[in-house]
Amino acid sequence: MTFRILAIAMLTSLVAACSHLRAPSAEPVAAEAPPVVIMVGLDGLRFDAIDRHEAPNLRALAARGTRPERMVSAMPTKTFVNFYTLATGLYPEHHGMVSNSPYDRRLDETFSNSGGSPQDPRWWGGEPIWITAEQQGLRSHIMFWLGSEVEIDGTRPTIWHPYEHEKPYEERIDEVLTWFDAPVAEQPRFAAVYMDHVDTVLHTNGVGTPQEAEAVARVDALVGQLIAGLEARGVMERTTLLIVSDHGMVDVSTERTIMIDTLADLDGLHIDEFASRYSPGPESFIMGYGDEATVERIHAELQDAHPHMTAYRRQDMPEHWHFDHPDRGPDLFVLADPGWLIITSETDPENPYFTSLRATHGFDNLDETMGATFIGAGPIFPQGSRPAAFENVNVYGLIACALDLEPAPTDGSAEEVERITGGRCPAE
Template sequence: MMSCRFLLAAIAACLLCACSATLSSATPGGDAPTLLLVSLDGVHPDMLGRGDTPHLDRLAREGVRAAWMQPSYPALTFPNHYTLVTGLRPDRHGMVHNAMYDDDLGAFALKDRDAVGDGRWWGGEPLWVTAERAGLPTATMFWPGSEAPVQGVRPTRWYPYEDGLALEVRIDRVLGWLSEPAATRPRLATLYFEHPDHAGHGYGPDSPQLHAALRDVDAAIGDLLSAIAARGLRDRVNLVIVSDHGMAPVPAGQVVAVEDMVDPADAQVVSTGQVVGFRPRPGREAAAAAALLGAHARYDCWRREALPARWQYGQHPRVPPIVCQMHVGWDAVPRANLARRPDRTRGSHGYDPAAPEMRAIFIAHGPAFRSGTELPGFDNVDVYPLLARLLDVEPAEHDGDARTLLPALRDDR
């Protein structure tokens, strides 16, 4: 009987050693796949499958695609890129707009390099911070938040955003990372393309310029895929392609001057565009409220504590006291900018995330994912728990539902 117990103990010890060896193979030095997260800024699901994106279409057909993905409020670039990597609503991670004001930090603008690189603006815990703390190397080819030491941590390798950097340079850098030996190869890498968003803003979501931008970006992704295959890396890359929001057409003339919304003597403008924020001036609160609050022909305004509950927005102190939401197809800009506005249809986002025009894309392909799978529409906070699972790291606190994207995985247990 005694010898039986010793035998069982020995078998258990062997199994424990085997399990430890299996787990260590997914830690630094192991050969676990890299998660490559790619953003195509401003791409709507309807922009796919119409001849401009053969490589993206093939990935969607052979891997996993969603019918659409709904952005978080507000449907803007910085808030939603940061939501994708934290799983938190903008109202929780603090990146509540592309333009903000904080009583302690002052003003934030997405082109202000000092503000963008200041970790105090960026709340929550982005995925690269979690990965780095777990000993997994990360590398970012542009992603909002990656230029700042969030919680004192940066990606192992990162680059300051460089608008217009050649597509081939971006692809070559990412390929270099993916081709490294397991000890140094990033377990998480990001890649960002601003080109569709720029073309859409300038000329509208169905313009020849946007079609051309999509073809260029798709060709770059095709080059990336060809090089991955040629280097035998297909089984070492899980590819997730997303966008932050869609794009709506704004016909010429469909613009409101913010000075016509409220007298500048009564309220200071915090943000313009589609989600327009105001701070009533001291002693002028009643006048500002009388001019702004309620429904208007081209927009609607609320006190921040009374914003529609479905937006899950208004608790963070950076949200301005009064928020106005433009109707789809309308912008609000300072009067001084009206003369510089081209007399043609352009494109905008930042409208109600429930508007079909604001829908984003989700495509996934690689060894972790099923083939030929289409998912129903879902909320973009649900991407984060999937990404954390792919990296095999414990997710930080988040607002997503890990069950939403389980059907995308080969192993959905």
């Protein structure tokens, strides 16, 4: 599929109108300065968070562009799964990041974010949008986006950073803005920055709490900081700004737990979730790997074993999940209902991770509580539009359209991209 921007004339006039502005470097912003896309990842920002809490900058941005009803996350609704789906336009069955720490049966290894896995190309499938941009001559500058540390097909982003969890969010925004202090030819055409704040706060405080309101206010202020800096540099007029999250959140409780090893004998099943450094569980799901006989036995034992849990053999998983990767898709997938947690008899009830957990994710991606945020403002988006929900595999196509890139093959839909943009990115 090929996407093209139909609003070039409008963009050119906007840039020309503001061509008297000067970047801090005092370099004139040429009327023909090219379009820019900046994607901001806000971990855990549920689709309705800015309706439930004050968020003036995000609301104003949505009023200038589009804010679909919600964005449907890839399954499982975990951070690594979805931020890499956003980057590649692929379902996990094709890009390989099927959980936050996928197990690969062929390699007999588990991805480790604290080890060398983030820069090991064996773990990363597909072509992220920054690689597409670089291969077509457009600079990309990336701050902490999942998958941006690895070289793919001999290519890296022009600027990238190993992940630093403790780097202050304000400093992240400041660094993004410095990228636009450079001469236009040295500025990124695609930029991305990631912040975990909302997710981190909600895990230990819950949905609808004052702490969630404070977290939303903080990321809203950071977006405001970014917009103000772009406006001061005369860049905002030629920028498509995307605000995306990876998943929603739902409240959980130690009173809503399923002790799975009392319902089935799990011997013979490799379950990475229960090899946690915290303790076995609590989890929204578990992925099991084993031989056919073991899987059939445990599946039979778990069928109808608990009203808030469902066990699926590999061949029985719903089609809309799309995470049956040939080497990493589980042989048995056990999923709790939203708000419930899977534990074992070995789960330490005094473990701080367990006792402090107030909200989480990982549940079925069609459940509304797992809905993610998407806000897009720029030339390809109709002002003030509120289209129906769409899948996050289409974000890659939106970026390709905004930058006039020839996209790599994805699982996205050209018709969906056309719908979200009100026809400004026509399907061909």
